[in-house]
């Protein structure tokens with residue numbers, strides 16, 4: 001036991017992507033075969049790291065299989081495939097329910113009170129304060145993960161959504177503004193996101209159909225998470241309909257491309 005722990009703690013060998021995982025992803029993740037080999041290659045290492053450092057727990061009797069872990073890891077890692085930073089350092093555990101689950105949220109009540117309300121959810125992302133010894137878990141409904149993996153959710157993706165919240169929380173606040181490289185970029189981000197968020201809320205108030213899912217109008221944090229889902233699910237249409245928002249997200253999710261000045 002001690003030898004195993006010592007080996008793990010002091011090992012400099014990166015975890016390896018098992019070649020058998022390739023066919024699992026091919027069969028269970030619709031987007032996998034559409035990715036360029038260059039991107040798949042980077043993802044394989046990210047996936048191996050993710051599986052090596054995060055733990056999975058099944059809830060309500062669910063047994064989380066290796067195939068399930070792989071699909072979740074692959075979709076989560078798509079968000080950080082072009083980043084050199086440690087992936088999702090605030091999250092060390094992924095809880096997986098068989099289906100949607102009940103969670104309690106706090107909502108404003110009469111006379112300035114705060115009331116608790118139970119809602120049905122397909123995912124949840126907890127953020128521990130940055131620097132905390134233990135991170136916050138991500139909670140997922142497997143039924144919703146599986147539907148997203150097979151491209152059956154009309155652009156919604158609970159894994160992308162919840163792990164976008166994890167990226168958002170890295171600066172200590174889950175507020176729709178993640179860590180950005182400099183002040184100018186942060187100012188541009190704030191301008192674009194504030195404008196687009198208010199347009200979404202205005203359109204919904206006037207019952208105008210929107211490309212961005214109405215759940216994004218809940219709060220700036222949900223707007224960033226929902227916009228992330230659209231960015232990965234349907235980038236061409238997203239760019240055509242919301243070019244400024246697309247530009248901000250594209251730079252955020254492709255930092256190396258932006259720094260090198262390449263547009264490929």
Ligand SMILES: [Zn+2]
Nearest residue numbers: 161165222225
């Ligand atoms: Zn959310």
